[in-house]
């Protein structure tokens with residue numbers, strides 16, 4: 001019997017044998033238990049048999065020996081459909097090719113079995129060679145259509161990612177770019193061939209080594225990682241970016257690549273910074289407001305507690321400030337508050353804090369004090385500074401201040417307690433005639 005006839009007569013047996021054998025070659029998750037998968041292989045076998053049944057012309061034989069494929073369109077179509085379909089079903093290229101290995105082995109084995117103890121027809125060897133050639137050509141067709149389809153998918157994928165303003169890329173396991181989208185190409189101002197195959201250090205990112213370490217971490221932990229970084233583009237444009245590295249894990253749970261996206265968040269950052277400034281600083285004087293002052297006081301108390309150093313809190317209230325507003329107007333009062341701020345800042349060190357609590361109330365936190373003499377010295381300096389005349393518009397304005405002083409840990413060690421003490425001491429100074437300081441006393 002000719003091989004072509006044998007295949008058609010034993011189609012079911014061949015398909016069953018192929019299915020069993022292919023199942024041993026193909027990873028379990030790429031299972032062959034779908035009827036359509038079987039149908040395509042059946043179509044391919046039918047096409048191959050039809051091809052084998054026709055005598056091969058001398059021209060075809062010569063063309064085949066040159067590696068050219070003159071085989072009928074129906075076989076080519078069946079093989080191409082096979083490649084396309086396997087890709088759509090998530091088969092690896094290896095698994096798709098393994099199916100052909102199984103098909104070749106199954107047909108050969110069953111045919112040899114059928115010839116056992118029977119005279120081997122003269123045409124047997126020739127048929128087997130042609131069958132093998134048909135299998136090789138089908139593999140070729142299938143692989144070509146698989147790769148073409150994959151490339152097309154990549155192009156669609158690239159078109160989508162490149163239409164986004166966000167940066168997208170994939171990295172190999174050693175942190176080299178494998179794919180880069182248009183936004184990344186434009187940001188780095190480098191053509192794709194200068195990016196692909198390079199890592200973050202190669203392309204000169206200042207924090208390249210840190211990014212590389214983060215990629216290693218994503219691979220070892222299999223967990224995504226987010227970060228933020230500033231970047232100055234070759235165009236000179238500065239920006240702030242947030243990024244995320246995500247591990248791409250295969251079906252066995254092995255990380256095969258790292259995908260990354262990054263977004264320019266410069267405007268969002270600026271808005272956040274502005275909001276933070278608004279929430280923590282006084283608009284008129286630029287000094288920390290009550291909220292930031294409380295935060296600083298808490299931090300300073302913790303630090304002082306750790307190193308065992310005393311700190312001091314001064315509560316400063318301007319004397320008769322209302323009169324300035326009443327006499328020279330609110331704008332003059334505002335200007336005076338700004339000038340007072342500058343003078344207060346000139347009396348303290350950079351590590352100390354001056355804050356505006358409200359209206360004409362200011363606080364000062366003094367750190368690293370050697371003793372109360374230091375505090376007296378600074379409080380005295382503040383009184384002198386504020387008592388000096390202020391040029392406000394075309395006027396010369398005279399004011400003074402009353403200062404209450406409390407010490408930590410001597411008087412108290414919590415922010416609330418200290419503020420209460422300093423406020424109380426300030427009233428004592430006011431009552432005593434203003435333009436003076438007073439230390440807190442529990443009595």
Ligand SMILES: Nc1nc2c(ncn2[C@@H]2O[C@H](COP(=O)(O)OP(=O)(O)OP(=O)(O)O)[C@@H](O)[C@H]2O)c(=O)[nH]1
Pocket residue numbers: 284317318319320321322323325329330331332333334337358359360
């Ligand atoms: N110009 C200006 N005035 C303010 C501002 N905030 C509060 N004030 C005014 O500051 C004044 C504070 O007055 P007080 O502290 O009550 O009184 P004082 O005149 O300083 O009197 P003593 O503290 O008793 O010496 C009020 O008249 C408020 O309206 C501000 O931002 N700008």
